[in-house]
Amino acid sequence: MxxxxxxxxxxxxxxxxxxxxxxxxxxxxxxxxxxxxxxxxxxxxxxxxxxxxxxxxxxxxxxxxxxxxxxxxxxxxxxxxxxxxxxxxxxxxxxxxxxxxxxxxxxxxxxxxxxxxxxxxxxxxxxxxxxxxxxxxxxxxxxxxxxxxxxxxxxxxxxxxxxxxxxxxxxxxxxxxxxxxxxxxxEKPAKSFYEIPEELMVLVRQIRYYFELKNDYLALHYAHQYKKLSFLSEADKSYIEDLRQKYGFDSNTLQAAETIERYTLINDLLLDSVKVTRAESNEKFSNKLDQVLTHKVWGYLIFFGVLFMMFQAIFAWATYPMDLIDTGIASLNAFIQSKFDGPLVDLLTEGVIAGLGGVLIFIPQIALLFAFIAVLEETGYMARVTFMMDKIMRKFGLNGKSIVPLISGVACAVPAVMAARNIDNWKDRMITIFVTPLMSCSARIPVYTVLIALVVPEKYYLGFLNLQGIVLMGLYLLGFLAAIFSALAMKLILKAKERSYFIMEFPVYKMPRWPNVGLTIIEKVKAFVFEAGKVIVAISVILWVMASYGPGNALEVAETKAQQEAAAKNLSEDETSSLVSSHQLESSYAGVFGRAIEPAIRPLGFDWKIGIALLTSFAAREVFVGTISTIYSVGDEENISTIKEKLLAEKDAAGNPFFTPARAFSLLIFYVFAMQCMSTLAVVYRETKSWKWPVMQLIYMSGLAYVSSYIVYQLFK
The missing domain is CATH 3.40.50.300 (P-loop containing nucleotide triphosphate hydrolases)
Structure with missing residues (x-):
């Protein structure tokens, strides 16, 4: 010590x-x-x-x-x-x-x-x-x-x-x-450290008297910062503004003079109480480490190596607990359904508990991501990363600290948006939150896999470059470019009085404080579960109701029709069940909605069936595959080859293949840009404390997706 x-x-x-x-x-x-x-x-x-x-x-x-x-x-x-x-x-x-x-x-x-x-x-x-x-x-x-x-x-x-x-x-x-x-x-501190210039005392005393203050220095700060004090009325601010003009109050000059005077006093004060004999060996070690970790070449390679390890861990390590949560929710639903029956039980299991599962399943990813971020911050490395990335990111209206949320978005936008917490500047933080969902997350992979398998041949170039893999990489790159250039546009559009400075102090390197890391993880998980979780469960219940009920006796009629069709085709029990689900979904309120929006999405090459998938996948993008499996009576949504065969066999009204390259690429581009995830909207609301930002995101990304999808379909068809 x-x-x-x-x-x-x-x-x-x-x-x-x-x-x-x-x-x-x-x-x-x-x-x-x-x-x-x-x-x-x-x-x-x-x-x-x-x-x-x-x-x-x-x-x-x-x-x-x-x-x-x-x-x-x-x-x-x-x-x-x-x-x-x-x-x-x-x-x-x-x-x-x-x-x-x-x-x-x-x-x-x-x-x-x-x-x-x-x-x-x-x-x-x-x-x-x-x-x-x-x-x-x-x-x-x-x-x-x-x-x-x-x-x-x-x-x-x-x-x-x-x-x-x-x-x-x-x-x-x-x-x-x-x-x-x-x-x-x-008691209050026994000493004061700054003597207010005599020429300012008339202004200071008038402010003291007007606001009934008991401290001269506080009154001086009212004069300096009245515009930033939200508790002052407009009349109060006008009063101070008039005084400043009357007495020629030059805030910037006075702040600079005060700071110089204080540092002069601090220098004199520390002469008696602090003695320094530099331990050069420690400083040399820290400086040598910084020369490597912030190097213009090695620094970036090391950082991307750390990121690679972090996302490998998020993908690999989070899989097991996520599967356990998924299995646990499914087992709980199966147990309840085996013991009880009725519409309320269906609401509980398929609406509330399934929605809760959609919240809990993100916990492992959130916990792992923030564990890594907390360790990087605790060791002092995160400060070096933001310093390196700031020059590049600032050109696009972002901040050095924006790189972590953006790259985290490749895993999942939910923890990525939460990671933007570390950005101090309000404008930079809002832009980062706004564009992060454009990064293609892991939930889009099932959608990409099915649609690429439909229309992109499995060819190899140079013996190892797979064409399907190249297309998949292109979709990720497209999302990244959309995020970067959207940030650039936001930089020009979004106005903020607060200027963006980058003043970064490099903390000393030290071992992480594991209790602090644990508290960070608990805080972030609690914030997501109790804030964003409420919105996710509510929307899940709404979507379940829309997919489970229909006007009048439409579902009963659909079931009868499906069973007659199954009997005529001599289908198995599982195939019959799948066909019934398909007909009932078509007749549900979700099906009605799908048909209602069909005129709007037809220019993109989509029909009402894809419209239903777009609606249900708002719960989570990967739900698209399950919905397609139900609509086309595939039976097993895990079997990609079966889905591919069923979709290839689908015909349009003229008897031609429905899923042409034009439609498939149009749908791919739509999912690259669309905000098809209520969890992300919920967490954006939680982070910004306002519905304005998630609504703007939904409108902007949906509009971008629609226009891009329309252009692609019109070009390819």
């Missing part, structure tokens, strides 16, 4: 608070260990919501500071200063500048990186001048030690005028001392 001189001096406190729930906000620079501290304090007692009026996550949790004192812990987004550059940072000033907020904290715990105090203390000095009771968490003391940093904690506490707690949030060192300290009612 870092060598510290002296002990923690007595903190200025009042009597302990009893039987009270206090609010404690954690705030600090990115990579200062704030999230580790949050996990140490709250464990599994966490929940994720959103700050009022914005799509930024609000992580809160509960913690027993002492047996008698329970606290609500609020994990604020990481920031370098109180002058925000992003939407995430904006929520900090919206909270800390509004005492009427339901989440206004009683105490701030300000985490700082002990190995980089100079940079971290800029934020502390700003917060101290706001006059909010605070504790300084001197974190990463082990890292500071490896860098030869020696800190006199007693002197630092005296110079800052605030309690200082040395700790290591990674392994829990110092957490108990911190809990005991914040369980007491702390």
């Amino acid at each position: 870092t060598e510290v001189i002296g002990s923690v001096a007595a903190a200025p406190v009042k009597t302990p608070v009893k039987n009270n729930i206090s609010r404690i906000a954690l705030i600090g620079n990115p990579n200062s260990g704030k999230s580790s501290l949050f996990n140490q304090l709250t464990g599994l007692n966490q929940k994720v919501g959103n700050f009022p009026g914005v799509t930024v996550d609000k992580k809160t949790g509960s913690c027993h500071l002492t047996p008698q004192h329970k606290a609500q812990i609020i994990d604020l987004p990481g920031t370098y200063s109180l002058y925000p550059k992003s939407l995430d940072e904006k929520v900090i000033i919206d909270l800390l500048y509004n005492k009427k907020s339901a989440l206004y904290p009683d105490v701030l715990v300000i985490t700082v990186d002990a190995s980089n105090l100079k940079r971290n203390l800029l934020l502390y000095t700003q917060l101290a001048d706001l006059g909010i009771p605070a504790v300084l968490g001197l974190n990463m003391t082990d890292v500071a030690e490896t860098h030869g940093v020696k800190i006199d904690v007693g002197q630092l506490q005296q110079d800052l005028g605030v309690p200082v707690v040395p700790m290591n949030a990674r392994n829990g060192v110092g957490i108990t001392a911190l809990k005991i300290l914040v369980s007491r009612q702390l």
Whole structure:
């Protein structure tokens, strides 16, 4: 641990608070260990919501500071200063500048990186001048030690005028001392660090009087940031704007001057409390590793090697638990159907439980993807990846951090959209979420396999290049190009006041904190199951009703007709059952809908049967194959060759083969671009906290799919 001189001096406190729930906000620079501290304090007692009026996550949790004192812990987004550059940072000033907020904290715990105090203390000095009771968490003391940093904690506490707690949030060192300290009612910091220029005091006092504030520095920030404070009315903002014009308030110049003055003070302050003797061997090792991992050639090769391993794992390792979930849901349905009968049982098994299965089956993929992402972040490698990719991705309106969601979309769009959480800039995040579903996911593979097998001959070039494989690769490439160029268009269309900066601090390399990795996985899985899952189950039930019921006695008539046809053809029991299902689906509300939309989809070469498949596959793209099997009475949807033969034998009204290359390619292109997955729409709603984005996605991707499919059919027919 870092060598510290002296002990923690007595903190200025009042009597302990009893039987009270206090609010404690954690705030600090990115990579200062704030999230580790949050996990140490709250464990599994966490929940994720959103700050009022914005799509930024609000992580809160509960913690027993002492047996008698329970606290609500609020994990604020990481920031370098109180002058925000992003939407995430904006929520900090919206909270800390509004005492009427339901989440206004009683105490701030300000985490700082002990190995980089100079940079971290800029934020502390700003917060101290706001006059909010605070504790300084001197974190990463082990890292500071490896860098030869020696800190006199007693002197630092005296110079800052605030309690200082040395700790290591990674392994829990110092957490108990911190809990005991914040369980007491702390005073505001004893020292201020910035003297407001005299020429600004008239403006500052007018703002103080108008808004009934008790702090000059807070009033100054109202003048700087009034446009970003959502709790101010338009009249309030106009009042401040008039004052700024009256007194010639130049915000940018004043911010720069303040920052320089604070750093000058911090330099002087640290001379007494911090001694540094650099441990060059550690720095050389880190620098050598960065030279390889961020190399313009080897860096990309290593990254794509890591991605290859990650997606191989997601495909291979997730298969077994996904099969178990699928089998378990099927067994549960079979058990219930064997014991009970009736329409309510069908609704429960084929609607609710089947829909629930459509939620649960994604859990292994989500868990694995976020396990890998959490490990990459914990080790410090993810920061290097985003640095390498940013220059390329920014040309298309994306961000270095967009590469993970985009490539994850090849496995599944659901966890991929959730992975966009790591993108700080609002505009970049929204563009990434918007275009990620255009990447061809694994659920499209059954659709691609059937249709390619129909119209693409199994030829080989150069002895090993399979023509069908080349077409499949082309479809994936088409999806990627659509995503990239859609992002470029969104960059021009989507307007945001927030400018996109890329300021990346490389954290030190370290071993992952496995409890943090586990908490990340649990948080992401819970968010998907309880938020997106509700929408998925609801739509599954609606689709089941449409496919299981029809107008009047249409289904009974269809069953009778199918049995008569089966008897005439002397079909087996299984073939008869398959034929009945086909006729009943045709007569259901889904069939009625399919016939209703046939005029709209006929220009694409589709008929009402394909219309039914398009509708039912909205539950999940791979359902297309099962629906086609039912419509054409194939009987076994797992047998691709049987489906191929049945589709090849299908004739149109003129007696010609129905599934021509024109129709097959038209349908392929439609599935490349179409938003045929309610799970993705549900998770986009969950991530953006608004129906606007999923509805826009549905309209844009459906329109792109329709136009592209129309062009392909007209060219090939």
